[in-house]
Amino acid sequence: MRIAFLVAVLAGAVFYTYVAFADLGFMTRTGRLGPGFFPRIIGLAMVAIAIWIIADHLRGRDRGAATPGRWSDVASLTGLALGYAVLLWLLGGFLASVVFLLAALSMLNPGRPLQNGALALVLPLAVYLLFDVLLNASMPPGLVPFPI
Amino acid sequence: MDIFADLVMGLSLAITPINLLYLLVGAMVGMIVGVIPGFGPSAGLAILLPVTFGMDPIGAIMMLAAIYYGAMYGGTITSILLNTPGESATVASTFDGFPLAKNGRAGPALVMQAVASFVGGTVGVVLITILAPMFSQVSRSFGPPEYFLLASMGMLTLIVMIGANWKLGCLSALVGFALGTVGVDLETGQGRYTFGSAELIGGIYFIPVAIGLFGLGELFYAFYIGLHRQGAGSIVQFQKEKRFWPDRMDWISTRWTMVRGSILGFVVGVIPGAGATIASLMAYSLERSVSKTPEKFGQGEMAGLVAPETANNAASSGAMIPLLTLGIPGSASTAVLLAAFLLWGLRPGPLFMAQNPELAWGLIASMYLGNMALLAISIFAIPLFVLLLKVPYRLLAPAIVVICALGTFSVHASFIETWLMFAAGIVGFFMRLYGFSPAALVLALVLGPLAEEALRQTMTISRGSFMIFVDRPASLWILALTVVLLGLVPLFQKLSRAAGAAAKAGG
Incomplete structure (x- = not known):
């Protein structure tokens, strides 16, 4: 590799x-x-x-001995992150973040739907309030128009 | 006297309720950034830079600087309680910090690290107060040849410091330089590597690359090593210890350690490319070599914790000198700070302190206040940080992805930059995995355009002769300093290796 x-x-x-x-x-x-x-x-x-x-x-002088690791976990997170990148463009910052967090937390923190759901709603809402309302910075608008 | 008057003026600007609030928020956030493993000040600064939009420049710069030096304080808490450094500059603090905690002295270790950080940081700010105006005065005689040499010196020392993997460091820096050439050539107006894209005319912006490499790249690497599958079970439980405060011997035995660590750390911090990690390892090694009981190092010796802590905080202050007086960042973190200055339309350099005294002295004054605030936070908010350590990484990771993405978008409202950040994250993971240096890439991306512009101006002035670099006294001095520094690098590396070996032998 x-x-x-x-x-x-x-x-x-x-x-x-x-x-x-x-x-x-x-x-x-x-x-x-x-x-x-x-x-x-x-x-x-x-x-x-x-x-x-x-x-x-x-020549085998410098193989850069990388420690064996969890390629499948990295691949899953990368896939989710890339999906999120596309969703940001399609759905906008708030909704894309909710969908991404729900998907990522379901994979990483299985069996706790309430905790995952709460986190998936609270974090994007907090970021929206901080960026869009408090700091007047831009959030991705999305192709589909949603109120936030 | 001038310095004192300037400092008082800076204090009067820093001590406003809103600026104090920004400072406290920055210090707190910096500590949190430091506590999260694999999430250093560079990533924290890059991600939180957009949050400062809408603030006035003094408050924003004060907050960002507080995040920068606050991360040094926070990084040690995990070194002591988890044996996991929050960031690379606190690696040396694990050598004796964790053994101290295992020996039932986590409380005194946490307090002493806070005090050592405070002493190192404050000595560093005192030295900035005295030396920055002098550096600024000297650097006013600098022209393009000197700037080119300074930028080259910063890159060279960083690459050579990387040591065994210097070739990978060199390649990383060259990739950074290459990315820095994208965009319209300002002298001729010709597009370079834009391939007809309007988004690339202005060049590859530094913030998405920095957030991707340091934020997402580190996150992917944390997943690779399985950090998200670890629980909080390995945290040393110190709340039941009988003694939380250090005893008299702790203070007495480390008083000169703090002096040595502060001075060494500051000097190393001023050198472009060296930085807090090298400073902390060197201080550990120096302390061990002057100790009457070197065999205790690595087994829970308080001086072994205090030395790297004073050094890394003094170094982070020292690194502000080349940034403020020359406009040359010496590390990835100060490169992000430079980006913040530029974002506010401010250009650090020889005339910065003369043209922006309020901002420069407000920042310096805020560093005194910030260190005091961090001392208090470090000691009295320890339970809060322990609570944060208990938040599983698997819950933090998705949140970090969201903050990286939305933070990047908010800078220029650009989807291309957001996607560039994701791409940089993937590249950053492979760079981290295979021993490349993301820090060298980011630093080269910032310094590359400066170096190219300075070199082209130099060649125009000298009509194509490279002799200009030895004809001008200032250039000759910088060349000589570069040669001395490169000569000292083997010594730096030897001291750093000795620190690691001693810790292994002791532990």
Whole structure:
């Protein structure tokens, strides 16, 4: 898994460097440093170091021994968080938060529907009162119009 | 005398009912942020930054600063009672804090950590009061070459401090620099990496990345290590202890420890890139080396708790100096504070104290008051924090996701930034898992545009010659300081490793 992450970083670095060389000039017409000066240096350095780290990994010098952990729990929370990101856009801040909290708490704190329900209502309400009413900051409006 | 008059003026601004309320709320929230494992001041500051919208700048900056140094106080409570540091700067406090609690001395340990934090924080603020105007005066002669070198020095020390994983730290910083180049190039007006998106013209905003990396990323990592499946059963029950207050020997044996820890912590804190974690580990190691009973370290020695506590609080104060006088953040937390300043239209740097005396001195004065408030909160609100520790992580985690998302949206009312925050959270998890440095990425994202602008101006001034960096005396001094710091890094690392090894041997 680590090697996949490193390769993804390398791919990003290569793409970044390609754009720096293909689209951005090293110097301006007036002879000053151009918009591509910094990106080219950064890009080349990124590619070089990423290759070095991958080579170390493949030679077994630095395997970055990650402790074994609970991938399934991380995947579940990530899925819920990404679902929440979409719901924010669809339903708006308040309703999306209630739905997300109900789903997340049902998974993490099973068998306590009353506690979960209360938390799922109280927290978004508190955040709404703090952000929207007290601080006049924006809450996501949502595609579907709801009163809050 | 000028300093005293400025400080009195700052105090008069800080001591208004509303500003005192903001200060107390910030101190309390900072402590709560510190208590939550894996949730450090960077995340707390980034998430709570939007809450300060609608406040006046002095109150807002006072509150954010209180969250920043308050987290140092709170992080130790979990170190002592749970053997789990609330954040990285309180790792060294577990070495002797938890053994003290296991030996039935949790009460004295909690009180002494509060007093040590107060002493470290207050000594740090006194030194800021004296030194910040001097630094500000000196830095007025700085030009683009010096700013480029200072930004580079901050990044270099941070990367080298990472130690064995310096290559991963370097790559993290480069990714941060790369993200910092997105947007319109201010000199030529050409878009860079915008791919036609109007949302990217202004660049990748720093707050969603910081909230994602430090907030969500840490949360995902906490799930990975199974923090959400742990109960509160492992908290040391100290309420039944006979003695809550420290005895005479505790005070006497640690009086010089506090002095050493405060001075060392402050000096390390001023160095860009070093920070409170290194300061606390170095102070622990130093204390052990000067102790007549080094074998007791790691087994519940009060000096082993007091040293890192004074150092990390003094370091968090010290880190304010480069931020206020140079506009260069030395850590991820101060980078978020810099973002807060910018959000309010304020530009920290050499002229900041001269142009904004009310704000600068109001902030410094508030730090005196904040440390006093934190001392009282740390001692008298301990039962409240113990209660908070009993809230299972599985209930806190979804709430943190909601606050991260809604907090990010409220900054610019942007769904793209909110989704960017979620993406940064996933990347942050993998960075944390595989030994990358989210702090280096965030710092580089802030410093990158500053460094690029300074370098391009420098090259224009020097007509493309790099000799300008050695021709100007100020640049030469900074270069020499960088070389000295990089030379000292092996010593820093040796002291940090020694602290860990000693604690393991003792425990």
